[in-house]
Amino acid sequence: MNHEQQLQLQAYLDGELSDRESRKVTDLLASNEEARNLFSELQFTRTALVENEPEFKLPESREFFWSKIQREIRQTEAAPVPTAAGVSVFAWLQRYLMPVSVVAVLAVIGIFAMSKSQPTQTAYAFGEIEALNGDMDSITFRSEAERMTVIYLYDNKPEVGAEVTSDSSI
């Protein structure tokens, strides 16, 4: 008899098996003496325990034991206890808002880091302007309403000229 069969035997005794599993165990009991002896041992041990639970008396008088319980109850009742509503709101905050705020903080950090590492279109455009010939200077005007940027280029000398670009070219 293997250990699995031994445990099945016990489960049968405890009424924990399905009908199909119970039939397997009854077949085993009918054909195997070792199984019958083990079943008998498990059975008398269980019966002895169920019917003869040891009894113990509390070694303190009724009055003394109660006085300790009463004192403990009064102490715990005197201490401030969070209200059920307070507890549930805190639990809700902990469960839902804290993860959301963590995600929000991470998102802000991410956006900030990206804005630092990647120049915006406008900044890139200004970068191009700054790379112009050192003898030249420029004044840039951006109109959001017209979706247009006007870059006024001029030489350090008093000559003037103008160049107009649209968004698609910047």
Added chain:
Amino acid sequence: MLTNQDYASQPDDLLVKSAQKGDMVAFEELVARHRDKIYARAYTMMRNEEEALDLSQEAWVKAWQRLVQFQGDSSFATWMTRIVINLCLDQIRKNKRQRTESIEHLDEELGGVERQMPVINPNPTEGLERGELRQRIDEALDKLSHEHRTVLVMHEFEDLEYKEIAKRMKCSIGTVMSRLFYARRKMAALLAGLKREREQ
């Protein structure tokens, strides 16, 4: 206004209803009625008088605090017993973290020992007086590990199913079955040993 005699004659369910409304005298009557049973359960599990006293006291305090949750689905005594069992399980877990497991205990946990034990035959409890049998069972229970004793208490004394025991002990049903099997086999061997000792 009820007198002490009136409280003593009230059934549990009426005392519980009064206690749920804040009547401490009704609660005291419930404590007096069931204190031995609750202490006995704690003592059977812990095998230590001081721990059993502390845990049974804690169970009564918890019961007062949670009394409004008691709906009467089971008897008050059963509800109370479940509270003290849970406290004992927590305490056993705490104690376990602090002690080193012996090699013998680890072997028991692995579940190899019980397969080598010879089957006990005839029944060593046959013909014994009830008092003596209880004493022998108590002595044998004392020799089991906390885990094996606990599974035995929950199955044989509390009549809990494997699934429920597994849930309370935070282990698998397979572990419950192995522990119960070992505990029963060990109990049978201990009872037979005690019988032989008395006969000599």
